[in-house]
Amino acid sequence: MNDYPLSEEQVDYYQTNGFVALPDVLDEIELQDLRVATDEILATQHSGEIERSSGNPEYEQIFVQKVNLWRINEAIGRHVLNTRIAEIARRLARVDAVRLWHDHLLTKMPGDGSKQTPWHQDRPYWPMDGLGQLSCWMALDDVDESNGCMWFVPRSQTVGLLEPINLVSPQDIFGLVPEEDGFKATPVSVPLFAGNCTFHNGLTFHHAGPNTTDRPRRAMVTIYTPDGTGFNGNGHVVTDPLGLHEGDKLDGELFPILATK
Ligand code: SIN
Numbered sequence: 407m408n409d410y411p412l413s414e415e416q417v418d419y420y421q422t423n424g425f426v427a428l429p430d431v432l433d434e435i436e437l438q439d440l441r442v443a444t445d446e447i448l449a450t451q452h453s454g455e456i457e458r459s460s461g462n463p464e465y466e467q468i469f470v471q472k473v474n475l476w477r478i479n480e481a482i483g484r485h486v487l488n489t490r491i492a493e494i495a496r497r498l499a500r501v502d503a504v505r506l507w508h509d510h511l512l513t514k515m516p517g518d519g520s521k522q523t524p525w526h527q528d529r530p531y532w533p534m535d536g537l538g539q540l541s542c543w544m545a546l547d548d549v550d551e552s553n554g555c556m557w558f559v560p561r562s563q564t565v566g567l568l569e570p571i572n573l574v575s576p577q578d579i580f581g582l583v584p585e586e587d588g589f590k591a592t593p594v595s596v597p598l599f600a601g602n603c604t605f606h607n608g609l610t611f612h613h614a615g616p617n618t619t620d621r622p623r624r625a626m627v628t629i630y631t632p633d634g635t636g637f638n639g640n641g642h643v644v645t646d647p648l649g650l651h652e653g654d655k656l657d658g659e660l661f662p663i664l665a666t667k
């Protein structure tokens with residue numbers, strides 16, 4: 407398949423605002439494959455999948471989160487390792503090469519009681535040094551403000567790395583922005599059709615509302631990190647079993663290179 411027709415304007419938009427929405431990244435067949443795979447995963451959550459969950463039951467009040475499904479599901483593997491999408495990430499981040507950090511499936515299904523996802527940056531939760539990480543949030547269902555589409559604060563990535571927000575009892579992230587930054591936060595919602603996605607920088611403030619509809623909200627998120635990113639010694643569900651030492655590079659089979667210049 408041809409490269410995604412990413413324009414320099416879209417790259418500039420991402421670089422300036424810390425996020426960008428891209429249409430038609432998946433075709434109908436890819437989308438359908440992923441939906442079937444996701445539903446299989448959700449239907450088997452009582453069995454061996456449990457160790458793939460976030461490990462934090464309280465998070466599951468916000469969204470149902472399943473991590474690194476590319477390791478256990480072929481169709482999700484095809485999506486997460488899709489070099490066409492990784493190349494978009496590499497170009498948006500303006501780096502020579504990107505590796506997979508991890509995937510996660512974030513669902514807010516009708517009636518599952520999931521709440522809003524509080525405003526946060528992603529990067530503070532990740533046990534790594536350096537910046538430039540970004541997430542591809544792929545809509546598997548049409549999403550808007552009523553069923554938990556993403557919201558972003560344009561340019562908020564310029565604030566830099568803050569302390570992690572407690573997602574379960576969140577403090578106000580906007581209050582953590584130093585006043586001298588003169589930063590005016592104006593959130594924007596990003597409704598998407600299924601098969602469209604957003605990419606956001608790990609430093610960009612973002613949030614999603616609850617799903618108040620009877621429609622599903624399934625999102626498959628793939629997170630990329632620039633090649634050369636090191637482990638900083640902090641705990642994380644993905645790295646905890648690996649016996650890494652501070653300063654070790656995130657490389658090897660769990661963090662494959664997915665796109666290079
Ligand atoms: C969500 O999908 O509810 C939040 C996604 C994110 O935090 O990246």
Ligand code: NI
Binds near residue numbers: 527
């Ligand atoms: Ni996030």
